[in-house]
Amino acid sequence: MINRKKILPYLLVSPYILHFLLFVSFPVAFSIILTFHKWNIISPMEYSGISNYIQLFNDKTFFKSIGNTLIFLVIHIPLQITIALFLAEILNQKIKLRGVFRGAFFLPVIVSGVVVTILWQQLYGFDTGLLNRIFTGIGLDKIGWLIDPKIAMPSIALMATWKNVGLYIVLFLVGLQTVPPQFYEAADLEGASHLQKFFKITLPMINPTIFMVVILSTIGGFSLFIEPYIMTGGGPLNSTVSAVLYIYKQGFFYYHMGYAATLGLFFALIILAVVVIQKKFIETEN
């Protein structure tokens, strides 16, 4: 006789275990196996030893794509945190139409990434784009937003910031509302300025939120794909090829599945290392 009480917990967790085995463990294990093979999907897999790893360390474009991703992160994360915190601080005050502004800033988050990207592609147009029309209208030179290799990635970072900032405003608003008002009242009694209150009370108190925002932005930034894929295709001169776009290209354009898996694994390790370093750094600061 089977003990129903003993079986029930296993039955209850079995959907998750099944999902985990099928969609997490198996793909991860399979991709690790793939890193030692050459496979173009339509022909049988061929064992290739560590040749994919050797190829990786000689692949200048892959390291350029990691460099591009880091450039994106270096611009995007500080810009996003600064703007989101600034706007959250304003939207946390009792200003008129606060609800409307909160909704307006969040709107881009729920709009499809593809739609936003196509919209900004129009804004960034060299000859017909609105931004350059404004620039020439006030006597400034046109900017090659997406056609100048030095400016294309910052342009994408700016667009991504506009798209995502609403989400981080919400997170910061939650953080700001958890700061006990007594702290500010006490600071007021001591004659502290707005800036002093911000740096001495607000920032330390919302440190866990900042940590979460940094981690989320970093992981989000590392997965940069739609924007360069649609806007620039990785150009000009590979200046906007992100690591994920490059891995995608190797996998689903060249069908170098083994090599793409190797790049993916290596890139996952880089993300892990960056997140661990960030965690240590922010915890130390805390």
Added chain:
Amino acid sequence: MKILINVIIIISLAYCLTGCSSKKNSHNEILYWCSNNVDEINFAKEIAKEWNQGNPGRPVKYQPVPEGRSSEEIILAAVVGKTTPDIYSNMWQGDVEAYAQAGVLVALDTLKGFLDFIYERCDSAVIDEIRSGDGHIYQIPWKINPIMLIYNIKSINDMGLSGPPKTYSEFFDASKKFQKDINGDGYIDRWFGYSEVLVTWWQRFFDFYPLYLAASDGAHLVKDNKAVFNNEYAVEVFRFLQTLYKKNYFAREELTARQDVFLASVIATRFTGPWEIAHAEKFKPKGFEYDYTTMPVPDGHKGPVYTYGDPKNIVIFKSCKDPQAAWNYIKTMITEEGDLKLLEITNQLPRRKNLNRNPVFSNYFTNNPKMKIFAEESKYVKGTDASPVLKEVFDLISQEYEACVIYGEKTPEEAVKDAADAVNLLFIK
């Protein structure tokens, strides 16, 4: 009891899911995937209907290739999932070698009557072009859309030219005359031509590759697993295109997101195919006149001007139970009558010899004079080389094209050499 019910539900779901991907055609039926373009669906419908009337024992079920981002991806997914049709009629010639090497295509030259029929229909040069590296033939040359230079007749006349530019020098002269800053903001906003600046590999079918074929009289890019394009022709083409961008004769930014720049006279020329005719006829402004001519060639070039034909061919997958019957059906698609139907219904050119002189088609070309220009050019059309890594070859050329032609970071000699070296590395691996 509940566990038993759950098990039954799971098994039923699994059965449904696997059942969805399995072929539903009966044993006798030939499954034919055509392109999902409306005209080609109509063509397939008509041909299949005729076949089915005469062959009730071996019916053909036509079906547009399932929707996806590209038909190439759908075919790949079908090959991987082992759900390929028996016949597919929109295969890009450059993809065939990879599938042939993977062993998923039927060697057509082993079928009865194939070689006799195909030598009757096509020039031997075309048959050499489609022959695979292993000596077999896995594809039937079906249709082409040659790339030529479309030009605005009024723009050419207004510049006082006697006709469209034929050589690089003539092209530069016309470009210089046409280029203009119309709104006076200090930036050129009227260019002689436009070609997509994106680095996407297939964009080179509309600039570098047809120009290279024109300059070199149809030379190969790769042959016997080696890059053979590090030559004066490729360098000349790169230099020609680089000059067009350097002197702002061609726009560097994407112009596709606005009103058709050719019909709006923002540009006077474009490298394009016969599909532009239907579009231009539908949307051209009143009084707008255009025509086609051959691709520009280096000064002093003699003889016919070759171009890229963007060939789409027919293949039979090994999943087909009766390849001979499938071939018999395909034959009805590509007879003279079938090709005339293709022209009339789709306005796409069949890849057959003497197309411009064959009386079967003369009525069509009399009624469609612009298509006649393409039919004349069809004698000098080239497809792609047989290589399983052709997309990568074009991608590597495209990378160097961007560095040299668009951004002037490399000289044409350096760019062509670097592209050829990179392509040769592909074959070493």
